[in-house]
Amino acid sequence: MKHLYLAGGCFWGVQKYLSLIPGVMETQAGYANGHTENPLYEDVCRRQTGHAETVHVAYDETQLSLDHLLSLFFEVIDPVSLNRQGEDTGDQYRTGIYYRDESDFPVIRAALDALSVRICGQVVVECRPLRCFYPAEEDHQDYLVKNPGGYCHIHPRHFERAADFRREGH
16 A cells, blocks of 8 residues: 545545545545644644645555556646635645655656646645644544535536546446
């Protein structure tokens, strides 16, 4: 099992989307790469902790390559928007890719470079080693499963497409 930490704005939608991708075995909403320990949602939103709302992704690399996982992630973020995704603004909503395994860095860097060429623009997605990750409170875990009508900045077509892939066994 491989691990990656993806920040793409509000973690509610990002977690649901990633959980639908074939090869993703587990997801967990949380807070990454800030400068405080054990932050709570209110801290991250209001107290400048430096954390990004992030989803820990555990995936089976025999079913899902890192490169493909990143290409799917790029479909649901605005990679040129700094500290904003959808209606959410603030550094906690920045986009980022945080890794534990140094051997993942060249793949991530190449994917970001290819994305920059494809969109002909300045990509502002952070690419950094994971310094810390703290799981979010239980009410934030699988939020959109528990609250199907809840707010989400990700377009519903992305959820439908990922669910279709899972049903088809891709």
